Amino acid sequence: MHTPALTFPASLVLIAGLAAAPALAAPAKPAKLGLCSACHGVDGISRTPGTPHLAGQDRVYLERALSDYRSGKRQHVPMTSLANALQPRDIQALAAWYAAQPGFVKGSGR
Numbered sequence: 001m002h003t004p005a006l007t008f009p010a011s012l013v014l015i016a017g018l019a020a021a022p023a024l025a026a027p028a029k030p031a032k033l034g035l036c037s038a039c040h041g042v043d044g045i046s047r048t049p050g051t052p053h054l055a056g057q058d059r060v061y062l063e064r065a066l067s068d069y070r071s072g073k074r075q076h077v078p079m080t081s082l083a084n085a086l087q088p089r090d091i092q093a094l095a096a097w098y099a100a101q102p103g104f105v106k107g108s109g110r
């Protein structure tokens, strides 16, 4: 048996998997999103001066930032107390949510 006979069906499976990926990858709305949306927006686009946009940010970075606020390694008045109300699973859900949102584009009106 030679390679093309194997790769043809394999690539069909891959294409089907890629087509399905966006729907599967979209994270569920986190239970604690309401704690964050006043400042960071549901979509991760800040409407408040001094508040960073989170949309499209690296998921692992967001998890680390929230864990660092929670542990006290990183200190900032609203975030430290907010992160104390989060369990590790909340941090994972919120980081996945904000990482999956379309990133901020300056001048786009978002």
Ligand code: HEC
Pocket: 032, 033, 035, 036, 037, 038, 039, 040, 050, 051, 052, 054, 062, 065, 066, 075, 076, 078, 079, 082, 083, 086, 094
């Ligand atoms: C009262 C307004 C407010 C609320 C509510 C709030 N944040 Fe923040 N958040 C901020 C501000 C201001 C900063 C910048 C803090 C700093 O300089 O460290 C920040 C920083 C962050 C960062 C670090 C961003 C970076 O680029 O390093 C993350 C992640 C974050 N917030 C997630 C959340 C999540 C998740 C929630 C909900 C549980 C939340 N925030 C609720 C105001 C808020």
